Amino acid sequence: MKKLKRFLLLLLVTIIITVVYNYPKLNIIAGYSAKSTASSVFVANRTLAFTNTTDTNFSPIYLASDEVNTDKKLTTSSVLGLLTRKAFYRDGLGSVLALRDDDVNKKYLAPKRALADNTTPFPYGNAAQNDSVFNNIDYSNLNKTLDILFDSVNQTRAAVVVYKNKIIAERYANGFNQNSKLLGWSMTKSIVSSLFGVLEHQNKINVFDKAPFAEWENDFRNEITIHNLLQMNSGLEWDEDYNSLSDVSKMLFLERDMSKSQLHKPLVGKPNQTWLYSSGTTNLLSGLLRQQFKTHQEYLDFWYADLIDKIGMNSMILETDLAGNYVGSSYAWATARDWSKLGLLYLHNGIWNGEELFSKEWVKYATTPTPTSNGLYGAQIWLNAGKKYPNTPQNMYSFNGYQGQNVYVLPDQDLVVVRMGLTKNADVDLLLNGIVESIKK
Structure with missing residues (x-):
C-alpha cells in the first residue's frame, strides 16, 4: 500500500x-x-x-x-x-x-474600402479575363508541371500562373476555388515594403533616414535607418522560433500592440552588417507607417486606398492587433488571383493600368540583396540572387509565407506564379523550371 x-x-x-x-x-x-x-x-x-x-x-x-x-x-x-x-x-x-x-x-475604427470593379477583366478588374490562347505555350506540359503541387505531400490549396497579364493555368484543391480567401502569412511583409515604396514615390518619406523612434535617441540604435529595417539588417535582437515560447510567438499571441514588440530590444549586431529575419521588424515598420499620419483613420485607409484597392485586391483583408495596427508580419488574406496582382505590380515596375504607384527604381531597390543575406533577401522580398534555386532565373524574386505561401515573379519571362499551400515541400526549381520550359521563346 x-x-x-x-x-x-x-x-x-x-x-x-x-x-x-x-x-x-x-x-x-x-x-x-x-x-x-x-x-x-x-x-x-x-x-x-x-x-x-x-x-x-x-x-x-x-x-x-x-x-x-x-x-x-x-x-x-x-x-x-x-x-x-x-x-x-x-x-x-x-x-x-x-x-x-x-x-x-470595444469600438474599433475600420478602414474605408473602394467598391470592387467587377466589370473590368482580370487583372485590372475582377471580371473574367479576355481569354486568348498563346501559340508558344505547351499547355499539356504546363498542367503536368502543376501536378507536382497537388499531391498528398505538397498539399497545395491554390495555384495560378499569369503570363503576359493572362491566367494560363489555375487549379484549386477540394474545398477551395477562385473566391477562396487564403492567408499569406509572411507574404504580408512584402505589402508593408510596397507601402514604403508608395510613400517614397509620393515624396513623403526617405527610407535612408534614421528610424524616428524616441526610444533609440540616446544609444547606438540611433544609427538604425528605415532602410536597415526594410532589409532586416538592423542588428536588433529577435528570436523567430515558432516551436517555442519565443519573441515571435509571444508577439502574435500575447501582445496588445505588436508594433512595439521589437522596439525595446537591444542591439546584438551592427546596423547594415547583421541580417536577421524578424517578424518583429516588420510590425515595427507598421508602427512607423502609423507615425506618417495625423489620425488613425488615415493610417487604416492608406493601406487600401493607395495600394491594395488601387490594384484591385478587393478580396484582401488585413488584420489588426488590439491596438489597431496592421499585423504586417503575418495577417493578410486574399484570393490567389488577388495575390497575383501584387506580383504583377512589381513585374510592371510599379505601374498599374497606366498609373505609377511606385517607381522602377523602388523595384530595383527592393530586389537588391541585403548585405550578409547571401543574396537571399532584399527589402521584405526574397531573392534568387545567390542562386538558391540553380535551375531558376537568377533575377527571380518572391513574396514568401509560412507553410508554402508564395508569389514568384520572373521578370524576363513576363511570369507571375502563385502557390498557396500547407507545406514547404514543393520543389521550387522543378516547378518554376517546368513552367518556364512550357513557354517556348
Missing part, C-alpha cells in the same frame, strides 16, 4: 511539474487555435469542421478544442481544460485574440 501511495504521489508531482513547465506553451496553443479558427470561419467563410481538419489539425495545435459563437462572431479554444483563449471578429479588421474580456465589446 505504501509503495502504491508513493507511486501515485510521484505521478501527481510529475503531472504538476509537467503542467507548470508547459503552461506558457498552452497559451500559445490555445491562442493559435482560437485565432486561426476565428479567421478561418469569419474571414475565409469556412466551417468549423473544415477548419479542424485542414488548418488546426497538426501537432500540438490539435490538442485544443474549439467552439464558435456565430452570433457574437467569437471563437473559444481550450487545451485539455487547462487554459482557454478567445478570439473575435471585427468588420473590416479581421479577427484578433482577446487579452481581456472587455476587448470583445
Whole structure:
C-alpha cells in the first residue's frame, strides 16, 4: 500500500511539474487555435469542421478544442481544460485574440474600402479575363508541371500562373476555388515594403533616414535607418522560433500592440552588417507607417486606398492587433488571383493600368540583396540572387509565407506564379523550371 501511495504521489508531482513547465506553451496553443479558427470561419467563410481538419489539425495545435459563437462572431479554444483563449471578429479588421474580456465589446475604427470593379477583366478588374490562347505555350506540359503541387505531400490549396497579364493555368484543391480567401502569412511583409515604396514615390518619406523612434535617441540604435529595417539588417535582437515560447510567438499571441514588440530590444549586431529575419521588424515598420499620419483613420485607409484597392485586391483583408495596427508580419488574406496582382505590380515596375504607384527604381531597390543575406533577401522580398534555386532565373524574386505561401515573379519571362499551400515541400526549381520550359521563346 505504501509503495502504491508513493507511486501515485510521484505521478501527481510529475503531472504538476509537467503542467507548470508547459503552461506558457498552452497559451500559445490555445491562442493559435482560437485565432486561426476565428479567421478561418469569419474571414475565409469556412466551417468549423473544415477548419479542424485542414488548418488546426497538426501537432500540438490539435490538442485544443474549439467552439464558435456565430452570433457574437467569437471563437473559444481550450487545451485539455487547462487554459482557454478567445478570439473575435471585427468588420473590416479581421479577427484578433482577446487579452481581456472587455476587448470583445470595444469600438474599433475600420478602414474605408473602394467598391470592387467587377466589370473590368482580370487583372485590372475582377471580371473574367479576355481569354486568348498563346501559340508558344505547351499547355499539356504546363498542367503536368502543376501536378507536382497537388499531391498528398505538397498539399497545395491554390495555384495560378499569369503570363503576359493572362491566367494560363489555375487549379484549386477540394474545398477551395477562385473566391477562396487564403492567408499569406509572411507574404504580408512584402505589402508593408510596397507601402514604403508608395510613400517614397509620393515624396513623403526617405527610407535612408534614421528610424524616428524616441526610444533609440540616446544609444547606438540611433544609427538604425528605415532602410536597415526594410532589409532586416538592423542588428536588433529577435528570436523567430515558432516551436517555442519565443519573441515571435509571444508577439502574435500575447501582445496588445505588436508594433512595439521589437522596439525595446537591444542591439546584438551592427546596423547594415547583421541580417536577421524578424517578424518583429516588420510590425515595427507598421508602427512607423502609423507615425506618417495625423489620425488613425488615415493610417487604416492608406493601406487600401493607395495600394491594395488601387490594384484591385478587393478580396484582401488585413488584420489588426488590439491596438489597431496592421499585423504586417503575418495577417493578410486574399484570393490567389488577388495575390497575383501584387506580383504583377512589381513585374510592371510599379505601374498599374497606366498609373505609377511606385517607381522602377523602388523595384530595383527592393530586389537588391541585403548585405550578409547571401543574396537571399532584399527589402521584405526574397531573392534568387545567390542562386538558391540553380535551375531558376537568377533575377527571380518572391513574396514568401509560412507553410508554402508564395508569389514568384520572373521578370524576363513576363511570369507571375502563385502557390498557396500547407507545406514547404514543393520543389521550387522543378516547378518554376517546368513552367518556364512550357513557354517556348
